[in-house]
Amino acid sequence: MREINEIIIHCADTPNGKPFHASDIDAWHRERGWNEIGYHWVIAIDGTIEAGRHPDKIGSHAEGHNAHSYGICMIGKDRFTKPQWDALELLVRRLHGEYPEARIIGHRDVATNGKTCPNFDVAKWWENGCIPEDKNIWRV
DSSP: OOOOOEEEEEEOOOOTTOOOOHHHHHHHHHHTTOSSOSOSEEEOTTOOEEEOSOTTSOOSSSTTTGGGEEEEEESSSSOBOHHHHHHHHHHHHHHHHHOTTOEEEEGGGTOSSOOOTTSSOHHHHHHTTSOOOGGGBOOO
């Protein structure tokens, strides 16, 4: 089992509200020459938590941080559905229970290329009891 000290949240940078899945991201990553999806979990717009890269394997989602982290990707760009927020909270709380010392952060907090992903302040979301800011909620 790997030592995990970061749980890193990402966005897929796909249009908000469009139903993409882990299988789509896997195909996109393979097109880039990777051997499989880089994230460990993907949260679809309906709140389904989809399996990505096996948790025992090192991810490919945050350069310089992959060896000791898990990557979670939310489908969308900057506004996510209520079921997605609920699923993210469920998954992060479960992982934090297993790895209580792990930092809960956004990709933007460790990216060296100016990325803003996942386009919300993960630390603030976590500290505020997993309540998203209104501007980050997709309402249909």
